[in-house]
Amino acid sequence: MPKVLMKGNEAIGEAAIRAGCLNYFAYPITPQSEVAEYLVRRMPEVGGVFLQGESEVAVGYMLFGAAGAGARVFTTSSSPGISLMSEAISYIAGAQCPAVFVNIVRGGPGLGGILPSQGDYFQATKGIGHGDCRMLVMAPASVQEAVEMVMKAFPLAEKYRNPVMVLGDGLIGQMMEPVEFPDHLKSEPTNKDAWSTNGMDHRNSKKRNIVKSLFLDPALLNDNNLQLKAKYDQMRSDEVMFEAYNTDSEYKGLVVSFGTMSRVCRTAIDLMKADGIEIAMIRPKTLFPFPEKAVADASKKPTCTHIISVEMNMGQMVEDVDLSVKGHLPVSWYGKCGGEIPTPEEIIDVVKSRIA
C-alpha cells in the first residue's frame, strides 16, 4: 500500500478498522477528539458501530459489555478520561475480556493542560485500576508506529483476554506524518464461544457463559488472580519490545526514553556523536512489560558511567530504570512537563554534565 499523509489521531482510527475492529465508543476530550470525528464518518462505510457515550465512565462499561459479548472493541481518550475508565479497566481485566484503550496523554494532575505529556506512565503501567490488574502498554514514537501498535493491540488483547493500551503523548495524536497501513498485521477475530456472552443459540450450546469479576470464595479469587498473574508473567517473557540505538559504540552514557521524547534524544545523541561523544539509548516500545533486561544489559557496558531516564513528566519511568539497573551505576532523571519538551541542546548539556 502507498504511503499517505495523515494526522496521528485519524491514522489511529483507520488502523483500528484495518485491524478488524468495527466497534468504537468514546467521549470527546482534547487532544484526541479527531479520532471520533474521523470514525463517525468512517464506521458507517464499513458497517461498524460508532457511539458517543455520556461519559468516560459509561464508555468504559460499553466496552466491557461489547467485549463480554465477544465483539472486538476499542476507545480513545486522554488522561482525565482514562482516570474515569480505570474502574471499568479493572473489571475487564478481572473478567478476562479483551479491549483496546488508546490514551493520547495530556498534562496533569487534575485538569492539567492540553499539551503533550508522558505523565500517565505510572497510571498505565502500575495503577490502572484497583486490585491485581495490569495492562499491556505500548508507546509509539511516530504516527507509523502508532498505526502498527494499534493494529497489534487487538490480537494481543484477544490472546491474553486482557485490556491493552496504546499510550501516545499528545504529539503522536496531533502531528501529521506519512503512514502506510501494513497488510500483514490484519488479524482474524478469535473464537470466543468458550467464554463470551454471545448467546447460547449463536454458539449452538445449552451451556450458558458468565462474564464476571466477582469471586466471593477467597480460594476462587486467588485462583483467578493466579491466572491473571500467569498472563502478566507470560507478557513479561514473550511481549517485551524495545529499540536499541548506538549500543554498539563504546558509549559513556545511556539514555532511556520513549515516545516523542525518544526522538529528541536521538537527535541529541547524533549531535554528540558528531562531536565525538558516544551515548546510547534504549527506547522501550512496551512500557509494561518493561524491557528490564535490555536496560540492565546496556547498563553493563564497561565504558558506561551513568544512566539517564528522559521523560515528559517529573520522573516516573526512572523508577523502572532504577529497578532494572539494580544500583550498580547511578541512575537519574531529566524531564519537563506541561507541554514543555526538552530540546536536543538541553539534553546534550544534561548528559555531558552527568557523564563527566
Add this chain to the structure above:
Amino acid sequence: MGKTFKRPEALTETDTHYCPGCTHGIIHRLVAETIDELGILGKTVGIAPVGCAVLAYNYFNCDFQEAAHGRAPAMATGIKRVRPDLMVFTYQGDGDLASIGMGEIIHAANRGEKFTTIFVNNAIYGMTGGQMAPTTMPDQRTTTSPFGRNVEDVGMPIKVAELLAALQTPAYITRQTVIKPKYINKAKKAIKQAFTYQLEKKCFSLVEVVSTCPTNWGMTPLDAIEWTEKTLLEYYKLGDYKIPA
C-alpha cells in the same frame, strides 16, 4: 391431568440466597417465565447489578454479565449496539440504578437503547445492610438515617418511572409490584410487554417493581407487605407512565 406448575426453563435449580419474604425471587420468576414464553432463552443476556441481586447469574439459565455498581445500562448498551439480535435485560436495585447509576440509566433511556430494565425499588440498600437509598421514604429509618429520612436535609425520594417518562424519546415505562397475587399478574404482563417491545426492536423498556426488604426494614414479611401497600404504594403509584406510540 398433566403438570400445571413447574420451574421455568430460564431458572436454574439453584436455591437463591434471598431472605424469607424478599420479593426478588418472585421477580426473578416472572422474568424467567417471560423468557420461556417468548422462546428467547438462547439469545438472552442478563446483566446483574451490584446489590442483593449480584448473584442473579447463578439463578438464570441464560448468558450473563456481572456489572459494576450502577453501570449495567452502559454494559447493556455496549452489547445491544454490537449484537442487536441478542435480547438484553438489566436487573437493578434502587441504589444501583437511582443513585450511583442515575447517569447511565437516563442516557440509555434517552438514546432509546433497545434493552429492558427490571428496576427493583425496595426503598433501601439491601446488600450493604440497610443504608438510605434515593428512594427511601420521608421519615423512614435506615442505618444512615437513624432518626428517619430528613427531607429538609437530603430531599424527597426520587420517582424513577415519572422521571424517565419525562424524556421525549419513546419508551415503555411502567411501575408494578409483586406483594400480592393480584399485583403479580399485572407485573407479569408488564414484564412480558417490556420484553416484547425489545423483541420488536421498538424502544427502551423499564419495569419498576416496588419490592420488599423485610430484613433491613426490620419487619416480618407480612408487616413488610402491609407497609409496602400503605406507605410505598401511596407515593410510588402503580401504572403505565409511558407507552410507545
